[in-house]
Amino acid sequence: MVSVSEALPDDVDALKAALLAERAGRRDATDRALELEAEMAAARAHASDDQALIAHQQLQIAKLKHELYGQRLERSARLIAQMELGLEELEADATADGIAAEQAAARATNVAPFTRRRPSRQPFPEHLPRHRVVAPAPTNCLCCGSDRLRLLGEDTTKTLEVIPRQWIVLEYVREKFTCRDCDKISQAPAPFHVTARGWAGPSLLAMIMFEKFGQHQPLNRQAERYAREGVPLSLSTLADQVGACCAVLQPLLLRLEAHVLAAERLHGDDTVVPVLAHGKTDIARCWVYVRDDRPFGGHEPPAAMFRYSRDRSAQHPQAHLADYTGLLQADAYSGYGKLYEPGRKPGPILEAACWAHARRPFFKLADVEQSARRRARGEPAGAISPIALEAVRCIDALFAIERGINGQSAEHRRVVRQELSAPLVANLESWMREQRPKLSRGTDLARAMDYMLKRWTSFSRFLDDGRICLSNNAAERALRGIALGRKSWLFAGSDRGGQGAAAMYSLIVTAKLNNVDPQAWLADVLSRIAEHPVQRLDELLPWNWQPRPVACKAA
Secondary structure, rough: OHHHHHOOOOOHHHHHHHHHHOOOOHHHHHHHHHHHHHHHHHHHHHHHHHHHHHHHHHHHHHHHHHHHHHHHOOOOHHHHHHHHHHHHHHHHHHHHHHHHHHHHHHHHOOOOOOOOOOOOOOOOOOOOOOOOOOOEEEEOOOOOOOOOOOOOOOOOOOOOOOOOOOOOOOOOOOOOOOOOOOOOOEEEEOOOOOOOOOOOOOOOOOOOOOOOOOOOOOOHHHHHHHHHHHOOEEEHHHHHHHHHHHHHHHHHHHHHHHHHOOOOOEEEEEEEEEEOOEEEEEEEEEEEEEEEHHHHOOOOEEEEEEEOOOOOOOHHHHHOOOOOOOEOOOOHHHHHHHHHOOOOOOOOEEEEHHHHHHHHHHHHOOEEEEEEEHHHOOOOOOOOOHHHHHHHHHHHHHHHHHHHOOOOOOOHHHHHHHHHHHHHHHHHHHHHHHHHHHOOOOHHHHHHHHHHOOOOHHHHHOOOOOOOOOOHHHHHHHHHHHHHHHHHHOOOOOOOHHHHHHHHHHHHHHHOOOOOOOHHHHHHHHOOOOOOOOHHHHHHHOOOOOOOOOOHHOO
């Protein structure tokens, strides 16, 4: 075996050459390692970019399908929301991997830098104010040092920025004047506040109300955020303002409810609202009645009326609609039964059933995609019922006809339904009555058929009345905010709190139905309602509201 000392040459030049060769080998190995690291980072960036691109294209396809087929895709809206969340994560990962690839390529010498494909950026909105920040100009030439410089042009880099919310104290100064003739004092009247000796301006009150009832942020969370911004406001102080605003807006609420109950047709539904009790929470209810004449070409503005009750007793909807006569589209809740009685005073209410509600159990039994996903997860997949699949196809054909006549006049809708929908409804009824005896009594499919056959008059009423919609989705959309808010505010504090929340839901949801910004509307109404003539109170309703000019607000 040869020792290390015997393997090394004795010549100094040879030793230098060996040392240089070893250092060159180390540099080559380091460079190769850096190149491999850069190539791996670029590969990861490419893969992340491709995944984000695929997710973005799939999201666009899903949105286009939802626009084309609408309610034919039962879970399309929920799936689109999930896809948007997934795209958010993939885009963030792709950006992080792209930056890592660029840094790795900068350390290597023979690896091209990774450049991520990005869509063209949209220009900033024109209504945003522009603030020019001019960088200090050089006083001498950077090349020769001469001070003989002449302006050639400029390059502008646009950056979108946000200025944090500013809290200000408005001081209303009312000068006093004395008369030299009679010694009487003249002074301008004090500004109006929603509460007596109030301290909060209308914009602040609108923000508090909208965040509580529109964004579902409880007052304790708002108080914590305001304290972090340097404005400590106690919970009781904020609650006082909420109660005062509800009282001030009560006249508008009465006008809104009168408008809703004057409708020819209403959508009705209810949802669960937990309410605080002694050591527990009770299950209360929030009811909604929506007026929306747009599907049959009506010109009256849409509106929603919310009501709160401690339970789901039948007496509540009967009291809500005690003076109403017309059409009611709702589910098969038995509490509506007395409203449909022929001898009811002041008159009977005609029941219109919801085809979307009846379709759901059939769709669940015929959901091919859900069964495939369960098999992929290794879970037992339920059998797909061909009878349920046929029922879904028949109901979807009716919805396809409805999409073509949505927004048309009631008479035109009736004519088209008599021509196209009536044969489909007759065939569906005869087919269901033929299939029903073949099914066992307790099966889900039999219960779904019984639900429709027992109420077939209500389901087929839309054929003779163009005002009736095929679904009750207008009421379900109005209740969606409460369903989302339950995860935030958990429960109502009391029955009075539930009633106040129902009142504010009515105003905020109605503003949204009329494409009005609820917070801007609340701020303007709270600043004007004290001096507004009561005979012209309808001008402040969301569908009649016209914001005041900016110059008037500044004054």
